[in-house]
Amino acid sequence: MTVLLALALGYTGLTCLALGMKRHHQELLGRKPTEARLRLFKAIGWLLLLATTAACLMLWPLGLALSMVPILVTLVGLPLIFLLPYRPALARHLAWALPLVAGGLAVGGLG
Amino acid sequence: MNGSLRQSMAWLHTWSGLLLGWLLVAVFVTGTSAYYREEISLWMEPELHQSTASDDTMDLAWQTLGRIAPEARSWDISLPDARNPAVQLRWQPAGEEQPRQGGGRNRGEQAWMDAGSGEVLTPRETRGGHFLYRFHFELYGVPRLWARWLICVATMFMLVAIISGVITHKKIFKDFFTFRPGKGQRSWLDAHNASAVLALPFHFMITYSGLLLFMVMLMPWGIDAAYDGDRRAFFDEAFPRSTEAPGPAGEPADMVAIGPLAEATAARFERPVSRIEVQHPNRENARIRISVEQDVAISGRRRGGSPTQVFQGSSGDLLETIEPSQAPAPLMGKVYNVMTNLHLVRFADPVVRLLFFFSGLAGSAMVATGMLLWVSKRTQQLRRQQPGAALKLVNGLNMASITGLLAAIGAYFAANRLLPTALAERSSWEIRVFFLVWLVSLVHGLLRPHRRGWIEQLAVITVLWLALPFVDMATTDSHLFSAAAWRLGALAGFDLICLLLGALWGYTLWRVARPKPDKRKPARARQPALAEGNT
Amino acid sequence: MSQLKNATRLSVASRAIAAVLGGYALSATATAALSVGLPMSRMDAVITASVLSFLIYSVAVIWAFACATTARAWAGIAIPTLLCGALVWLLGPAS
Incomplete structure (x- = not known):
């Protein structure tokens, strides 16, 4: 089930990257972002994509894991x-809900 | 890059994309199906579904071959695995080896055996998933070499489109989250861009590796230069094979039981036995090769041997233990292995296979949206005029290549269940149904007006794909609500994917059939800014 | 795009030929040259060169269309092709 967690982290990571862009930020949150907030979201987004990579590395051997990251994303x-x-x-709510659900599944014995 | 050249690049992308798109969409769709070609083949041979492996399976296979092919020159037993429940028996009949028509090694005789009872099974005659898999890289009924070259040219173009697209449209990286719905051409452009750019790594991998798989056909000049035209010498060096000749058959002699030998091999490698080959069975010089499953490392050799033990047949003495070895490859050799292993999904993990399947669907959608974009753009340029013959032709071909192909594949599966099992040339009839349905959809697409045509074809494929699990239910005992389907996974998975895809076509139908929002606001659809979009 | 002028069309056609045929000639000779020229074992050199050949082809195609003038596009493909051909001829296996 770690694969679900990897997918969820990837989703949230991409959503954060979208939130790090001015236009999408306004679309999603309905207000003008500050430069600092944009940078923050971008950083979180990339960190989450790193976490996706880590989850892939737990799932598969190195070479396959690295090949699977772009496919998952x-x-x-x-x-x-x-x-x-x-x-x-919905896109915004999934961003926090998916990792929680997938994380719960992964911890709750299904992994 | 200056304006006019960007324009000529766009022109090239648009027109060759259109012409090759029809081919590429078929290559993508059948290629996506090929990730599951063994599962498809299994689904299409319901006679094998009740087979269940047991501890006796190996002994049963041993006895069955001893009964049906005691005089054979060699035996080859493929044991059940996660993807196939039955035992495949192959053997070379006694006598001189007959060269196969069209070259290649003679594969001899073949039979399926029930893993639980040892009974020889006769599945209905079908090409199964193999037909779609072959279509993916050599079409059908076209000289093989021509078809392969044609597809490679299309692949090469796609590679160029990917690289040049990245260079010309650097800005799409900046806002690839952009999708502007309900704006006709703009929306198609966005969908095309989004699926192309986001899936760029997958597309690059799949096109480049596709070319690599045909490297020797496409680019033999390196071999010719370094080996002075002696391609055989290259292959012998690149793929060394044991050249040990089998030698003549010895005197008749009994063989030991297979069970203990297989147990020994399984224990030695700590893996289940997957294959047993015997040279000169029932002779004093019989040799038994027992292999276990092997995980393919991503940069490993494509034709790497499996871990194997070789036994003397009459005594059961261990002659040789062959460990899996990883031949050291240069960097580019590793690149070749990684790419081709990924293209062929040579990994046991079913999750990886599923993720690739979805990527394949996304790739198919990318090509399809590109083709729809072409029509959408020209329809918008028409304003109020009637569409000309060329536009109608393109639209009909688009319909045939997208919905028509899906109808043909659905009909191919349905024909497998509905054609009488005893029909002569049954597997050819399944394929005829496939092409007949495809042809009908082309004629329909050319005759019907644009929107009506799409709606009708989408309705047909929705019904067809959603009906497949029910047809299965009516004609076999291994349907979605049976234990057998869930025991094998692949069977339940097949029906579920049919339902999922059917639902997807239904959703598309619903989106297309409902009144368009921009019809209510006609002024917006004809803004001049929208007409000059950069494709 | 029917607005494209005839001259541009001619240029596109010429570049397309340079890209498709010239590009293949270039990648074929470059592959052959690398196969005999790379300082590795014969087989490794062949594999390395062949794997890279499609990248060379892509670059050649893009060059043909990205170049400022058609003449430069042709020259940029023809000259390396000739050089690689000469290299193969010089280094080719002594038989």
């Missing part, structure tokens, strides 16, 4: 792109 990124315009609120 792609697979969660595509739904995100289509959620942003249609269901921005």
